[in-house]
Amino acid sequence: MTPEELEQIVHQRLRNLPAPKAPRSLAPAVMAAVRARASRPWYARPWRTWPAGARVAAAVSLTLLAAAVVALLPGVAPAAVATLALVVGPVTEAVRVAGTLAEAGRTVASSFGSSFGPVLIVPVVIMLSTVAAVGVTLRRVALGGAY
Amino acid sequence: MSDVDRFEAFVLRFQDMVFATAYRLLGRHADAEDVSQTVFLRAYERFDQIGESPAAAGWLKTVTTNLCLNHLSRHRARFRLFSELRPADDDGPEFEVASQAEATPDRLAALETNEALGEALARLPDHQRVPIVLFHFEERSYQEIAALLGVSLGKVKTDIHRGREALRQSFSP
Numbered sequence: 062m063t064p065e066e067l068e069q070i071v072h073q074r075l076r077n078l079p080a081p082k083a084p085r086s087l088a089p090a091v092m093a094a095v096r097a098r099a100s101r102p103w104y105a106r107p108w109r110t111w112p113a114g115a116r117v118a119a120a121v122s123l124t125l126l127a128a129a130v131v132a133l134l135p136g137v138a139p140a141a142v143a144t145l146a147l148v149v150g151p152v153t154e155a156v157r158v159a160g161t162l163a164e165a166g167r168t169v170a171s172s173f174g175s176s177f178g179p180v181l182i183v184p185v186v187i188m189l190s191t192v193a194a195v196g197v198t199l200r201r202v203a204l205g206g207a208y
Numbered sequence: 209m210s211d212v213d214r215f216e217a218f219v220l221r222f223q224d225m226v227f228a229t230a231y232r233l234l235g236r237h238a239d240a241e242d243v244s245q246t247v248f249l250r251a252y253e254r255f256d257q258i259g260e261s262p263a264a265a266g267w268l269k270t271v272t273t274n275l276c277l278n279h280l281s282r283h284r285a286r287f288r289l290f291s292e293l294r295p296a297d298d299d300g301p302e303f304e305v306a307s308q309a310e311a312t313p314d315r316l317a318a319l320e321t322n323e324a325l326g327e328a329l330a331r332l333p334d335h336q337r338v339p340i341v342l343f344h345f346e347e348r349s350y351q352e353i354a355a356l357l358g359v360s361l362g363k364v365k366t367d368i369h370r371g372r373e374a375l376r377q378s379f380s381p
Contacts, residue, residue, distance in 0.1 A: 064369060
């Protein structure tokens with residue numbers, strides 16, 4: 062018997078097996094656990110099942126608590142600011158680059174005038190994007206972001 | 209009809225499918241029942257999303273399969289599941305039923321029945337039964353099974369072939 066024939070025969074035999082039936086105890090056990098969960102007060106259930114108002118209040122309370130910890134404990138505020146700077150720094154840099162590119166685009170468009178502008182805008186954008194990408198890559202790879 | 213009542217109808221509708229999937233993968237009645245309970249408790253937490261969804265059966269099958277694999281992984285040391293450490297030609301006893309089965313004519317006759325094949329499947333070593341079930345019942349490809357179990361494609365094919373050879377003994381005269 063070839064492996065392919067064996068596969069077919071085993072497949073047929075297995076698929077002809079009657080599916081095992083769930084034991085009678087399964088559904089009652091599940092429903093007992095579900096009813097026990099359902100009878101718990103809302104605050105003892107998972108957070109995402111809380112009423113919407115309670116979820117908002119909890120989120121606001123946690124935010125205020127975090128702010129209070131940062132404000133009241135010495136040493137926490139500088140660490141929080143440093144962490145925030147790590148997150149915000151790249152975003153600020155990206156916004157600055159995008160602003161520069163937009164300014165450059167406006168300058169190019171105004172120098173070419175309205176007749177050529179619509180035709181040239183696509184290649185100009187591609188070129189600017191390429192130059193920006195090469196610049197960023199050079200800064201990171203070749204210069205190690207040193208300047 | 210309350211949510212709990214609707215969920216009870218949901219459980220009654222899908223309990224056989226969930227239990228069958230778990231039992232085939234685990235080969236143990238009590239473990240399959242435990243996993244099935246966990247599956248339905250997870251379903252209850254998301255019942256607002258899956259209760260009326262046509263994808264509920266697929267969601268249940270996926271969760272059942274994942275929980276069964278987690279369950280088997282936790283018992284890896286005990287059952288030596290999917291062990292790559294053992295030599296490929298040293299998988300131990302391939303088929304406990306077959307090895308014990310040749311004793312009596314009654315037993316041979318019983319092996320020809322579906323019950324015997326089901327029993328044989330349940331008694332396969334985990335590393336053979338699980339890929340066989342995933343392939344033949346859950347219709348997963350060899351590649352999918354290898355990825356799901358985190359083993360090589362070659363091992364999946366070898367284990368499935370050996371498992372089929374072992375199962376063949378349960379229905380061959």
